[in-house]
Amino acid sequence: MADTLDERWGVRVDSCERIVMSGGNALAWVGTPSGRLLAKWSVVPGRFSRLAELARLTTWLDGRGLPVSAPVPARDGRLQAEVDGVSMGLQRVIEGDLLDTADPAQVRAAGAALARLQDALAAYPDAARPPALAVACEPLTQRVTSWLDARAEHLPAAARDVLRGLVTAAPPDRLPRQLVHFDFRSANILFADNEVTAILNFEEAQHDHRLVELARAAILLGTRYHNWGPVPAEVRTEFLAGYQGRTHLAAVPGSAHDPGM
Template sequence: MTRTPHLTMLWEQHDPAVQLRDRFGFPDAAAAGDWVARSVERHWGVRVEACERITMSSRNALAALRTPLGPLIAKWSVASDVFPRLSALATLTSWLERQRLPVSAPVAAVDGRLQVELDGTSIGLQRRIDGDLLDTADPAQLRAAGAVLARLHRALAAYPDAGRVADLVPHPKTPGTSIAGWLADAPGHLPDPACDVLRRLLSSAPGMTLPGQLVHGDIRSANVLCAESGVAAVLDFEEMRWDRPVVELARSAVLLGTRFRDWGPVGTDVHTALLEGYCSERPLDGVETHWWRVLVLWYSLLMIPDGPDPTGWRAAALRLSGAAPAALP
């Protein structure tokens, strides 16, 4: 193998060489690249011509590889407590690909495993999917992302082994309980008018009788690759949880513009375009419609920092609370 990989942090402001040593136990980039190349050749039978880049986030790492099969991505974790979940999610993602969902499915190892545990890590291999991060200024991409999210929710609801995954992922409280508890002790830096609107919406909300199911957990621009006006792939299922689809839809609408180091709000036109695409595949019922309005405002308020607000989350929440809710198609 040639070329020492370039080291980067996905979003943290740390020295990547230090983190590679302290978190992953490699003395330098060359040693990490050699380990990845040897692991891929041994377990997948694929020769690595170059490990071009290693990107780290928390206790996870991703290596961009050049191989005779084309560009591949090796992802590994040293967080042993999540190894069973990573294995279950690899199986689920492979199943989603067979349902014709646009996902980055794992490449099976020589022995058939989709996630391999070795040297204190859990590692998987994927093909690189060409595309650009979702552009929230492109209405066609937004509608396409909404439609794919609806299809993903429908597929996840039908996953045959959902019970196994459900035992391994977080189960948040129902939104009514979560929001009521949060409002009872809302941080003092939040705008009172927007909090008052949220209280009124919550008080008139119907009971959340909708069943929970598996949801992606982290739909945002950084995890949606697009090609022209369509979705090429939904990435990174590691944050999967058990929740209501409308909760994920609302959270995704608010956070859709966030990337790795850019956490600014989007406008209600973006919310509406995502919602239109979603409803083209899975229309919301009356209960979900009300909760969509509650949840979009709540998630917007949650993002307001206690201190400088350079991207304008406070102004966005105030506009949202004072404007008519996004219209349903």
């Protein structure tokens, strides 16, 4: 790792604070003459093209003023370098603490940050660039019906019947789909002075409805690395208030960025 950073980025590693490995990926926090950096690499070739696309995406978001961790270009200008069967990227360490869902101000700010991020992702010009980011999804009504058929046994029968009736009576699925982050939760949101300093980890980015991402984030907002349980109702209320303070669901742009329609 140190040799690659020296050769490809011209960065000398003076120290390594820690290395974390998971699922074919590794991250190393390193000290360099220019400050703390984060090296991230993968040994799974099937992910390499997607990692390159995500590096371009975060660079574009950074250029539009979004709080993301943009990659540091290598000497040859590439954002993701492939060396000896490894794909590696480099970022600057952004200071901050993980989102605290016990702080209503942070929860509201997170809701507003998600709305702003979705607005930006809807305008991303390479959102349908194959094969890395163009992921299709089933119509929303079909997804709810499939869930009711296979995974809703824990709900009271009356509640299942009401929801099934609403889905059956719903008009054709015409909600726009767009590129979304899809892993918006405490582990990936950094705060400092009650402001979002970074939205991290775009590796789950895909095409879906803004509403689906909003619902998922509202439930899993407090999740860090374990205990994937729902946050309390009052946290969801604050989060939604922050989101709707920035954008209204009824006013979401139409089909211009909807590859599935």
